[in-house]
Amino acid sequence: MRTLLLAAALVLGLPAAAQEDISKVNSSIRVEAGKAAGDLGTVNGGIRVGEGATAREVETVNGGIRLSRGAKVETAGTVNGGIELEETAFVERGIEAVNGGIELAPGAEAGGDVSNVNGGISVRGARIGGRIETVNGSVTVTEGAKVLGGIKVEKPGGWSWGKQRPPRIVIGPDSELGGELVFEREVELYVHASAKVGPISGATPVRYEGANPPN
Numbered sequence: 001m002r003t004l005l006l007a008a009a010l011v012l013g014l015p016a017a018a019q020e021d022i023s024k025v026n027s028s029i030r031v032e033a034g035k036a037a038g039d040l041g042t043v044n045g046g047i048r049v050g051e052g053a054t055a056r057e058v059e060t061v062n063g064g065i066r067l068s069r070g071a072k073v074e075t076a077g078t079v080n081g082g083i084e085l086e087e088t089a090f091v092e093r094g095i096e097a098v099n100g101g102i103e104l105a106p107g108a109e110a111g112g113d114v115s116n117v118n119g120g121i122s123v124r125g126a127r128i129g130g131r132i133e134t135v136n137g138s139v140t141v142t143e144g145a146k147v148l149g150g151i152k153v154e155k156p157g158g159w160s161w162g163k164q165r166p167p168r169i170v171i172g173p174d175s176e177l178g179g180e181l182v183f184e185r186e187v188e189l190y191v192h193a194s195a196k197v198g199p200i201s202g203a204t205p206v207r208y209e210g211a212n213p214p215n
Contacts, residue, residue: 019036019037019038019054019055019056020037020038021037021038021039021040021041022037022038022039022040022041023039023040023041023042024041024042024043024045025042025043025044025045026043026044026045027042027044027045028042028045028046028047028048028063029042029045029046029047029048030047030048030050031048031049031050031053031054031055031071032050032053033050033051033052033053033068034050034051034052034053035050035053035054036053036054036055037049037053037054037055037056038055038056039055039056039057039058039059040055040056040057040058040059041057041058041059041060042060042061042063043060043061043062044061044062044063045060045062045063046060046063046064046065046066046081047060047063047064047065047066048065048066048068049065049066049067049068049071049073050068050071051068051069051070051071052068052069052070052071053068053071053072054071054072054073055071055072055073055074056073056074056075057073057074057075057077058073058074058075058076058077059075059076059077059078060077060078060079060081061078061079061080062079062080062081063078063080063081064078064081064082064083064084064100065077065078065081065082065083065084066083066084066086067084067085067086067089067090067091067108068086068089069086069087069088069089070088070089070090071086071089071090072089072090072091072092073090073091073092074091074092074093075091075092075093075094075095075096075112076091076094076095076096077094077095077096077097078096078097078098078100079097079098079099080098080099080100081097081099081100082097082100082101082102082103082119083095083097083100083101083102083103084102084103084105085103085104085105085108085110085126086105086108087105087106087107087108088107088108089105089108089109090108090109090110090111091109091110091111091112092111092112093110093111093112094110094111094112094113094114094115094130095110095112095113095114095115096113096114096115096116097115097116097117097119098116098117098118099116099117099118099119100116100118100119101116101119101120101121101122101137102114102116102119102120102121102122103121103122103124104122104123104124104126104128104145105124105125105126106124106125106126106143107125107126108126108127109126109127109128109129110126110127110128110129110130111129111130112129112130113128113130113131113132113133113149114128114130114131114132114133115131115132115133115134116133116134116135116137117134117135117136117137118135118136118137119134119136119137120137120138120139120140121134121137121138121139121140122139122140123139123140123141123142123145123147124140124142124143124145125142125143125144125145126145126146127145127146127147127148128145128146128147128148128149129148129149130148130149131147131149131150131151131152131179132147132149132150132151132152133151133152133153133154134152134153134154134167135153135154135155135156136156136167137167138167138168138169138170139151139153139167139168139169139170140170140172141170141171141172141175141177142170142171142172142173142175142192143172143173143174143175144173144174144175144176145172145175145176146175146176146177146178147175147176147177147178147179148178148179149178149179150177150178150179150180150181150182150198151169151177151181151182152180152181152182152183152184153167153169153182153183153184153185153187153202154184154185155184155185156185165188166185166186166187166188167185167187167188168187168188168190169181169183169187169188169189169190169203170190170213171189171190171191171192171195171197171205172192172195172213173192173194173195173211174192174194174195175192175195175196176195176196176197177195177196177197177198178198179198180198180199180200180201181197181198181199181200181201181203182201182202183200183201183202183203184202185202186203187202187203188206189203189204189205189206190205190206190207190208190213190214191205191206191207191208192207192208192209192213193207193208193209
C-alpha cells in the first residue's frame with residue numbers, strides 16, 4: 001500500500017489560473033456549492049467540498065473530508081480522519097486514509113484505489129475503478145456496488161497486543177468485484193449468492209442469502 005505523505009507544515013502556493021489553492025493550519029476549509037478551487041490542504045481541520053463544487057488535490061492531517069453531491073476532485077487523502085463521498089460525488093484518482101473510515105454513497109465514484117490502514121470501508125451502490133486495500137479495517141461492498149480491481153487485505157506489521165477479531169469482509173447483494181480478492185491475514189468473508197467475485201486467495205467465503213450476513 002502506498003504511504004500517504006502529508007507535510008505537517010503547509011506552504012501557500014500561487015493561484016493556478018482561476019482555481020485558487022487554499023492552505024491553512026488549525027482551521028477547516030469549505031468550498032461553497034458550485035465553486036471551483038485548486039489544491040486544498042490543512043493541518044488540524046476538516047475539508048468540505050460543496051454540492052457541485054470542484055477542486056484538485058484535497059489533503060488534511062487530523063481532520064475529515066466530505067464531498068457533497070456532485071462534487072468532483074482529483075484525489076482525497078487524510079492521516080487521521082474519515083472520508084465521505086455523498087451521492088454522485090467523484091474522485092478522479094485515489095482515496096487514501098491512514099486512521100479513518102471511508103464511505104461511498106450510491107452513485108459516488110472513485111477512479112483509482114480506495115485504501116486505509118485502520119477504519120471501515122463502506123461502498124454502497126458506488127463504483128471504484130481500482131482496488132480496495134486495507135490492513136485492519138472491515139469492508140462492506142453492497143447495493144450493487146462495483147469494484148473493478150478487487151480487494152486486498154494486507155498482513156499487519158509490528159506487534160499485536162491481544163487477540164483481536166479478524167476484519168469482516170461482506171460482499172453484498174448484486175455487487176460485482178473484478179480482479180482478485182487477496183487476504184494476507186485471517187478475515188471473516190461473506191459473499192451473497194447474487195454477488196459476482198473474482199478469484200479468492202487466503203480465505204474461504206461463507207455464502208449467504210437475504211439482506212444481511214450472519215453475525
